[in-house]
Amino acid sequence: MGPRKATEPPTAEQAAFLERAIEQYGKATYNFAYRLTGNEADARDLTQEAFIRVYRAWRSFVPGTSFTSWIYRIVTNLHRDELRRRKGRFYEEIPEDNAPQDFGGNKPLAVEPIDEYVERQLSEPVAKALAALSPDQRQVVILADIEEYSYQEIAEIVGCSIGTVRSRLHRARTQLRKLVQAYSRS
């Protein structure tokens, strides 16, 4: 059976597929999108669009393969398209005053528990360093270190060769190490 066309009327099976996909992979997809984009608004849009694509192309999914890899590939492609659409504006680093809102919540500092405060102080350089990487480098670092995919899997998700993954990852890690040190000092 070929892929179902987007124009075909939805079925109960299709809706059930989407419901299960959101339930099982929604959180992981949202977190992946959040780490790629570095902000909640874009992560929400990206996640929403990704699940709409899943709904439309649900028959393209091959049972027995990794759904996470499939949806991460969708997210990666959507993110790349969005970056192209914005013509590089997205490559800018997050502003200095944006980090607490994005990564530390919006609680007032006076009532923030000390362990959360310390945690935020420790993770802030990493967040900034990740945000300062190029989107391509950020993708491979997230997929390799946070999602723990192999080079082969990353190549399939990102849509490039294993050699490109290897060189991109190596450069990203070198850059990341420098950036984390720089942000930790500042």
Add this chain to the structure above:
Amino acid sequence: MQHPKPEQLTDYFYAALAPEADAAVHAHLAQCASCATAYDDEAALSSMLRRFANDSERELPRSVVDGVWERLANERPKARMAAFLGAVMRPFVAIPAAIAIVLAAVFIPQYAAQRDLPSIDASYYLQDHAAMAATVPFGVRSSVPAALVSNNDDDNAPATFAIANDEP
């Protein structure tokens, strides 16, 4: 073995080296303190990233899920229209429909034009025939036959004719 290159150490960390190279790096790290430190540095960077990921992990906002279903609900009428257009545009439907449209475009104006023609009453033909008879060149009489002369002076009145007996 010489000191592995930084790229090799990264590959070793991700278990992406070929078995022989992997074994060689493994053996080298056991006896080279500086390379072991570099490897620990790689591992520390990864664990720092994973810790950051765990710390910054968040729940999927309900608004995202609601937004997905809402968008799909809004798209369904459009999808139905697209499906209808898709069905209509299939060749076995579209070609006969196109032929019907062309035929209609040709014949309907003709039919309409015929319907618009003025109707002519019978007296018009009778008057016309009388005129023709009057101009027949080889007729016995060149003038209008008396038999066909209207005995009614009123031009607008219906024509009535008397058959005159002009035989001698």
